[in-house]
Amino acid sequence: MAFRQSMVMLKEVSRLAYKNMLRDPSVKYSRTKAIKLHDRTWPDKVIDKAPRWLSTDLRDGNQSLPDPMSVEQKKEYFHKLLEIGFKEIEVSFPSASQTDFDFTRYAVENCPKDVAIQCLVQSREHLIRRTVDALKGAPTAIVHTYLATSDLFRDVVFKMSQEEAIEKAVETAKFVRSLTKDDPTLQDTKWVYQFSPECFSDTPSDFALKICEAVKEAWEPTVDNPIIFNLPATVEVASPNVYADQVEYFCRNISEREKVVVSLHCHNDRGSGVAAIELGLLAGGDRVEGCLFGNGERTGNVDLTTLALNMYTEGVSPELDFSDIQSIIDVVEKGNKIPIHERAPYGGSLVVCAFSGSHQDAIKKGFIEHEKRVANGDKRWMMPYLPLDPKDIGRSYEAVIRVNSQSGKGGAAWIVQRAIGLDLPRQLQILFSKVVQDKADSLGRELKSDEIVELLTETYNIDSKVNNSLKLAEYKYDKVSEEVTKVYGIIEVNGEKINISGTGNGPISSLLDAFGNAFKTELEVEEYSEHALGSGSKTKAASFLKISCNDKTQWGIGTHESVTKSTVNSILSVVNSLLSKNIISK
Template structure:
């Protein structure tokens, strides 16, 4: 008999025992042996169209919740599924409780005519009758029955032979048929039938075909209304390529394929539910069953959001609308009472966010290039999906903490203020942002970064030094410029004058004369913000000066105005204000 090895671990006065992982797991676990398929074709196939979708959030998803949905929550979720565009929704196990039965009646009475209401039942006569009763009067309804077909379940759980299983499946199918499409009083409903060989992934595939053939013959489907064979990875027992082989084998060996809808229902025990769905579609499946964000027993059902948006990013319309994904996340979290992981594909709150400096720089450059080229095709580093397509703003793409680089803060300033900062200013501001985030021990929000930029590089209404008015004259004799400006210091007006070869040098001369600090322009750049009569000029100026320690240092100032000369003057004033604040300049 196998005995796991153990180690002792001392916690205070308590000694705890912990089992350790096996050095040779093969003594306990055996690799799964899939179907032999030497002529597989699925690796060469691509997904080129949307499958039929079935949401089982209200049934399979709900049964897995520690705190199941209330009726109002189910109604909210149901209508959101309709908004998204689901045409097939498994709403309940109506024979399980009066609550499930009552909600099924609500779904029947409120579903649009093109939406198929699906219900699940065990293969017991009184449960089947109750289930059919729950969807009476529906425009479209699917009765879903299931029977465990794997050797493990037949032998251990049900003590049932293969022949017994086939007989039971036929018996249940004929009962459903007699109560639905063969009943003259039930002809107002378009009846569909779904049968699941439960634990298909662990069932000998030839037996799965055999039992489904028997069920198909009992139901007698048509090409217009095919029977649905759901082939679930009830427990994911192998890699997704093995599941794809099983699906392709089934599709090739089931007869009257045109009368059969092959549906996949992958669970996520190995973390491969999405891959299993995609490879299953490549292998011939027509339909995918799952839940939004992967709710479900154990590790969950396949995440339909991910499967659908994976198609979308390959240029294939999933025929489902996730334009307002944040609202969908809110409803799912409210109804399931389970948070969507922040790193969940597409839906997670952090998946379109970049904190890394190199990522931020690449994203910023990608947007710049895209705007310059005016390209329609989406091609942005690190972003396989345009956040706007799922209702998210570009402001959420780059978020800044102490690990972020120059591109992150610069991106936020560009998007918030329209200021495309010069590289050296990006570096200086990034250092300030990182230092601030580090000292606070948290991520800085966009508005905090904008406020920090304004306080550091731009003058505001609370500044000590302000520009009231100015005039610039040209000396015709030597082409020199002269400036007369009226400033206020703490609301007291002063006049300053200066000369130079342009507005910037003239105003620097005036400031030097007034405050005794000599400035030298190290860097200057400008660009337009907007266009036409609403356009403004943004100017960036880096001034050097000798500080109180006798060192040559520099500071940046930024100005924005409809007149480029005034924008430049405002940039200089912002530098002077910062020196007044640090008492480098005494007024």
């Protein structure tokens, strides 16, 4: 007993030793100082057009990988980016390695004329020369330089004053200019300059503006060939509204705005990268840099897939094509060697799937109403729980609802309807969902579509496919009057032929009376429904019949090209099930 108490105390001491979060984190962490912009305009704006997109998967994304891409993988990725529709691609850091230099040359030599190739380079002369050499011959080449401008980086990392930082940035811009747009031998290429005040989101806004003004003056952009100022949240340090204020302040106050492209580049340290970019676009941003599915250092760059499809679902064309999202995922996962999370927006394997019963029921009803609207010429997509039509990104409706022990009546019914066209009556949906739940619970996993169809067939003996000891060899109806129908027939039970006859107010009741007479029992209809199955020349009928017998009930399902025969098949389905369960006997 004493030993057990000692162990409990030891565990408690150990738990407390690792409980390091502060009750008052303000003694250790400071709130980022927000800019005072009381007349901000971005909250009242909407995104009504696509920005200029730049993919940095091959540079910023690639440098974050434990195992960087090979040249062949980068080539495959590059061509997928072109296929999606990217017109600006940051391909490498060509001064970093021969591999990056060689791939840059490949990109230059294989890019379409309307695509700009961008490369990043540090502010060092020999590295800039190497980068320009790599970009020579590109239709449009963007030389991207950067300098950390936040107080933290200047003071701690570079030991550089604001004035020294401006001097360095201007010196770099002038040197790049001398090697590119001022070199008369390189005028076959349109040379564009991009400068990033690194850690812009943690930089005093007046200083970010001041250093960019100095760089602009050194480069001398034009309306036809503007300079790009990339405003990165290199490390996300504040909420998205703070970043939006910083962007709006910059856009308002930078001179010669018509000669400036304001580019946004957000990382995702606080999980707000997408929101920050969206608000930054409202604040005046023109261009977005990021990676497909958000790869990048630490928590990643902003997810371009999410941004683009967010626009799409609001009726704005992103001018990027994600029609075959799975092929994009395949290339991204192969190159990055990192799987896309199952719950990643739009791209995750589970994002269009519903397991919850209430979700499934809402989606099933939503599709019924959607089909009605489409039939009346209304193509609007208004679907519970599904903001995007899965077909728009190449996914099937069959993946929308998946069934496990948590699923309700709508889930299994949806699967059945999509797989074999049977629209189960509501009461049958409820009963069958319990069968499905019990099966899924016993297996400890979700059930696949073919397993659900098989379970339905077994449980309700569709067309007597499972239990068929009784066969109706021949039969004939005789309509005696408007209220009376007689039936005569021959059944085979385990090879023995038996004559049957019965009377009722219609085909169903008369045939059930005949079977009741043959088996000395009473069979009563509790519920009956039918619907068309398929369309055109292949249309069939499906019949659903619930019969009570000896205080027991049994559903049966029958199908046939003839409505009458589908009804007969549903009756045979029931009788065969009752025989197999010994509820009736010969």
